[in-house]
Each structure stands twice: as structure tokens, then as C-alpha cells.
Amino acid sequence: MPQHILMIEDDHRLAQMVGEYLGQAGYRFAHAGDAASGxxxxxxQPPDLVVLDLMLPDGDGLDVCRRIRERTDVPVLMLTARGDPTDRVVGLEVGADDYVPKPFDPRELLARVRAVLRRRSAPSASTALRFGRLEIDRDAREVRVxxxxxxxxxxxxxxLLTMAEHAxxxxxxxxxxxLVRGTPLEPFDRSIDVHIARIRAVIEDDPKQPRRILTVRGAGYVFAKLQDA
Structure with missing residues (x-):
């Protein structure tokens, strides 16, 4: 069965264009014009992916994303205003998986949709990764502390899985x-830092003094192989 994409967007002409484009690519498409109906x-009926506009007539897209995340782990691809990194950072903090700035090329949106869904459905090794109290279950796509x-x-x-596999x-x-998204970072894009902060918040005893995911100044991050953390 074709994967199901739900777009929550108040611009009906844009939604129609996106629907036709995604439909030609083999996806089932549904459109909701406001937050409530979305x-x-x-x-x-949870879709395989939600494309969510930040500005809606009856609510804030960020709040919609929070409410989606409270009830389901459906991936959310957020549409943000170009040149507004604050919206992107906040969107990632409330649970969006990726973002596309407006105006956008339909080909870029399709590429992002495919990338998110590919990560979601990619086959994985059957064994879980265990590091002390931390367990990453690749079959269930679940993390336990x-x-x-x-x-x-x-x-x-x-x-997190990518870093653990390169511990x-x-x-x-x-x-x-x-490694994760298959695309390079945009200049000054700090979305990785936002995601790392969120991961630390749930797996570290003290996110301000992390022991598992360490920052290497000027180089990036390293996942520590500790067995007692």
C-alpha cells in the first residue's frame, strides 16, 4: 500500500500542487486546512508522515507539533519561513524531524519526504545496542534507560543510533x-546541536555534565563507550 502523507496547510493552492506532485511520486495524499482538522x-488514522505549516488560521504549528508528539511518533516535516532560524530551532525542540523553508521547490520537499520515510522504514540489525543503563533496540526503534x-x-x-554505532x-x-539525513548542513545550521541537547535531556543523568555524548570542541561529538553510565 502506498505510504500516506498528510499535509496541514491553509494555502489550498499550495496543498493541491504538493498533493499532485507527491501523488505522481506514488504517495497517498490528504490535506487538512487548519489545525483542528489536521x-x-x-x-x-495516523499517516506515515505529516507535512506541517508553521502558520495556521486557528493555531500555531508548533503547538500542533507538540500535540502530535504527545500522542504518536509519526514523523513531522515542518514548513518554516525562510531566513528565520528561530522557528527551525523551536520546531526541532518540540519534536519536528526535519524542516523545509518556504518558498520551496517541490523536488526538495519530495527528497526530504523520501529521506524521512526511508530512515523510518530502513531495515536494521536484529541485535540491540547496550551501553550500561542505555539500550537502543533497533528492532523496536526504542530507546530505554x-x-x-x-x-x-x-x-x-x-x-543517537548513528553515534552509538560509531561509539x-x-x-x-x-x-x-x-550519515543520518544524507544531505550536508546548510551554512550556520545548528539543528544537530538542538537534537543533541534533546537526546542528552532524556539519556543523561545530568545533561549539563554529559558522560555519554561528549562535545569535542572544534570537531563535533563523540559517543562514549562507558558501561557504567
Whole structure:
């Protein structure tokens, strides 16, 4: 069955254009013109991916993203205003997996959609990774700390898994983005830092004094192989 994309966007002409483009690429497409109907659609029949506009007539896209994330781990691709990095950072902090700035080329949107869905459905090794109290279950795409499941977005899970699979190796921000998303960072893009902060918040005892994911000044990040953390 074709994968299902839901777009929550108040610009009906834009949504029609995107729907036709994604439909030609083989996806099922549905459109909601406001926050209320979009949330109802997500709750009723969760799609494979949500394309979410930041500005909606009856609510803030950031709030919609928060509410989606409270109920489901459906990937969210957020549409943001060009040149406004604050919107992008906040969007990532509330649970968006990726973002596309407006105005956008439909080909870029399609590439981002494919990348998010590919990460979501990619086959993985059957064994879990264990580092002390931290366990990354590749079959269930679940992260547990001391046996308790923690909440990460799909993108954050992929980022953590990538670092764990390269434990002990310093990875630059560009290397991480290329390994996880398959695209280079844009100039001054700090989205990796935002995701790392969110991951630390749920896996570290003290996110301000991390022991598992360490910053290597001027180089990037390294996942420590500690077994007692």
C-alpha cells in the first residue's frame, strides 16, 4: 500500500500542487486546512508522515507539533519561513524531524519526504545496542534507560543510533547530518546541536555534565563507550 502523507496547510493552492506532485511520486495524499482538522486526521488514522505549516488560521504549528508528539511518533516535516532560524530551532525542540523553508521547490520537499520515510522504514540489525543503563533496540526503534522507555523523535533516534554505532569516534556535524539525513548542513545550521541537547535531556543523568555524548570542541561529538553510565 502506498505510504500516506498528510499535509496541514491553509494555502489550498499550495496543498493541491504538493498533493499532485507527491501523488505522481506514488504517495497517498490528504490535506487538512487548519489545525483542528489536521489533529483530528492524525488521531483518527495516523499517516506515515505529516507535512506541517508553521502558520495556521486557528493555531500555531508548533503547538500542533507538540500535540502530535504527545500522542504518536509519526514523523513531522515542518514548513518554516525562510531566513528565520528561530522557528527551525523551536520546531526541532518540540519534536519536528526535519524542516523545509518556504518558498520551496517541490523536488526538495519530495527528497526530504523520501529521506524521512526511508530512515523510518530502513531495515536494521536484529541485535540491540547496550551501553550500561542505555539500550537502543533497533528492532523496536526504542530507546530505554534503566529499563524505562524514553521519548525521542524519529530523527533523534536515528542520530543517537548513528553515534552509538560509531561509539568512540569523533563525528563532525557535517558527518552526522550526512550519515543520518544524507544531505550536508546548510551554512550556520545548528539543528544537530538542538537534537543533541534533546537526546542528552532524556539519556543523561545530568545533561549539563554529559558522560555519554561528549562535545569535542572544534570537531563535533563523540559517543562514549562507558558501561557504567
Amino acid at each position: 489533529l483530528a486526521a492524525v488521531y483518527d 534503566a529499563g524505562q522507555a524514553v521519548v525521542l523523535t524519529s530523527h533523534q533516534y536515528d542520530l 568512540g569516534k569523533v563525528l563532525s556535524r557535517d558527518q552526522l547530518m550526512d
